[in-house]
Amino acid sequence: xVQRGSFHxxxxxxxxxxxxxxxxxxxxxxxxxxxxxxxxxxLLVYTRNSLEDEQMQQTxxxxxxQxQxQxQxxxxxxxxxxxxxxxxxxxxxxxxSYGLHPCIKPTAKYKAAINSxxxxxxxxxxxxxQMRTGxxxxxxVARVMNATLVIPQLDKRxxxxxxxxxxxxxxxxxxxxxxxxGTTLVSVFSDTFDENYFIxxxxxxxxxxxxxxxxxxxAPRARKHFTSWASVGYYEETKQLWKDYQVxxxxxxxxxxxxxxxxxxxxxxxxxxxxxxxxxxxxxESLGKKLVERLRSRGGRYIALHLRYEKDMxxxxxxxxxxxxxxxxxxxxxxxxxxHWKVKRINATEQRAGGFCPLTPKEVGIFLRAxxxxxxxxxxxxxxxxxxxxxxxSELKSRFPNIVFKxxxxxxxxxxxxxxxxTQTAALDYIxxxxxxxxxxxxxxxxxxxxxxxxxxxxxxxxxxxxxxxxVEIFDELExxxxxxxxxxxxxxxxxxxxxxxxxxxxxxxxxxKGRGRFRxxxxxxENPYPECICNSKKHSE
Ligand SMILES: *[C@@H]1O[C@H](CO)[C@@H](O)[C@H](O)[C@H]1NC(C)=O
Ligand SMILES: *[C@@H]1O[C@H](CO)[C@@H](O)[C@H](O)[C@H]1NC(C)=O
Numbered sequence: 001x002v003q004r005g006s007f008h009x010x011x012x013x014x015x016x017x018x019x020x021x022x023x024x025x026x027x028x029x030x031x032x033x034x035x036x037x038x039x040x041x042x043l044l045v046y047t048r049n050s051l052e053d054e055q056m057q058q059t060x061x062x063x064x065x066q067x068q069x070q071x072q073x074x075x076x077x078x079x080x081x082x083x084x085x086x087x088x089x090x091x092x093x094x095x096x097s098y099g100l101h102p103c104i105k106p107t108a109k110y111k112a113a114i115n116s117x118x119x120x121x122x123x124x125x126x127x128x129x130q131m132r133t134g135x136x137x138x139x140x141v142a143r144v145m146n147a148t149l150v151i152p153q154l155d156k157r158x159x160x161x162x163x164x165x166x167x168x169x170x171x172x173x174x175x176x177x178x179x180x181x182g183t184t185l186v187s188v189f190s191d192t193f194d195e196n197y198f199i200x201x202x203x204x205x206x207x208x209x210x211x212x213x214x215x216x217x218x219a220p221r222a223r224k225h226f227t228s229w230a231s232v233g234y235y236e237e238t239k240q241l242w243k244d245y246q247v248x249x250x251x252x253x254x255x256x257x258x259x260x261x262x263x264x265x266x267x268x269x270x271x272x273x274x275x276x277x278x279x280x281x282x283x284x285e286s287l288g289k290k291l292v293e294r295l296r297s298r299g300g301r302y303i304a305l306h307l308r309y310e311k312d313m314x315x316x317x318x319x320x321x322x323x324x325x326x327x328x329x330x331x332x333x334x335x336x337x338x339x340h341w342k343v344k345r346i347n348a349t350e351q352r353a354g355g356f357c358p359l360t361p362k363e364v365g366i367f368l369r370a371x372x373x374x375x376x377x378x379x380x381x382x383x384x385x386x387x388x389x390x391x392x393x394s395e396l397k398s399r400f401p402n403i404v405f406k407x408x409x410x411x412x413x414x415x416x417x418x419x420x421x422x423t424q425t426a427a428l429d430y431i432x433x434x435x436x437x438x439x440x441x442x443x444x445x446x447x448x449x450x451x452x453x454x455x456x457x458x459x460x461x462x463x464x465x466x467x468x469x470x471x472v473e474i475f476d477e478l479e480x481x482x483x484x485x486x487x488x489x490x491x492x493x494x495x496x497x498x499x500x501x502x503x504x505x506x507x508x509x510x511x512x513x514k515g516r517g518r519f520r521x522x523x524x525x526x527e528n529p530y531p532e533c534i535c536n537s538k539k540h541s542e
Contacts (some may be wrong), residue, residue: 043290086372092301093436095502097460102272103535107238107264113206114146118242121212121221122152123186124253126427129446131155133526134253136273139206140266141226141257144235144311145248148207151195152253153186154423194279201277205269212247221247226256228518232263259525261507267525267532274526275533280427288431291409294434299378299402303368306429306451307383308358308443314387318346319357327388355469358443361386362395363475366485367466368440369399370492378402380409380436382429382447384422406432407487437466439463439501455501457529470495505531520521 017223124137135152142149174269189195199208222245241248295302320328379400386393397403418424433451435440440450455461474491477483506528509518
């Protein structure tokens, strides 16, 4: 049985230990602690890694429909002739949006929420963006199932960055807290999100409570792993469980709801939940806003670059281009030792040629120059630790010296409260990325998709998605001397004319894929909530 918070460390922002049972054996306490601690470490490594699964699985799946309709092979012979100085509007302005605007109000037949005595508890898994979209989905699922939603528990994923874990270890020895089998780490919803606002904003849609009523804490629960990308019909059927249970516990929240073919009121509810209700906690929102203002006052416009050149990603994708032998080896060993990453042998050359590698910092630099951004352009790097550090970053900095990190933008004091919480620093990156004039993801992942979708929703703000496959061909020719950097704009610009976040309807599944496999190939609802939450008529608009 899940019990709520039994232990609060001194700082309010935090982790809760959820012990399942306690052991009174004082004599073996120390030995037990060491044992429990190892298990604990194992579980943490395991959960932390498994969290990234969903994101990682996407890597090897080319999106056929997307690459067909979006990528245009460079027209070397025809060669548009762009002027060397691109006008500012072309670099910075949002694509033409045909008078489209957000529309998230429910239709006339939408009924007000009922106060239900049936409860849904949720464990929200994944990184920040998987959690956010998963929570929005759970709001919709609770609505379909006529359930009252208990504020979700969030997976705590930033453990290794959390210096306080040392004190938990010592606490074990002082006996203040006993770590046992099944110990779970979750973080508190209100550390990352504005809990009261979330509850209040969705009042007309579902009932949300902070805690399960006392009398239900010990009631039997149906523990469910909902099918991924399930339909409304699936959840209607799942209502059967209410005959036997008053509480359903949902073990995993990401990708539990289909992208397409859902009632428009359910789709709009997902948008209300994600774009309106699920606001970050006041300290995060306020620092995020401050940092955006600082960027604006420093240099006016800025690009937010999601530079996914991080160790886990490179190891998982097997992308070793440009790295030293010992770095390649290090990444290979990490991959081999990560059990749940299924693909162990990867040919880095083929991987890169297929467009499955994040762009390197140097490649991003060449790319942005080729698009016409002047070297004085202010670029905010939204990312964790860049692999290889300055070695590789310097190749971007040499082209764009005006690079900004959150560490250079915020004071130490401002960052202190966030520094050890990956989810909260990711939230800052999210805010700064959504607000940027131009957003460029170097790789497609959960963050890139979520930010792109949010920007589409807010008015088709410019998001430039690099055509990695096409670019790699060009970079290789550059390397071999067949091309010169000065001729790149002629190739790179036409290649990206249709990759700037202009309005278009969400892509369906890849053609030719039947059965459940097709769900995986669909464009995510949250990557492009058009048409359901973006309309051109005035009805239902915000
Ligand atoms: C569940 O919700 C639907 C739609 O809002 C409503 O028609 C139905 O009466 C509700 N059922 C129960 C048992 O509350
Ligand atoms: C990787 O693939 C490339 C191109 O297909 C090939 O030339 C190379 O030999 C392969 N490398 C290994 C180690 O298999």
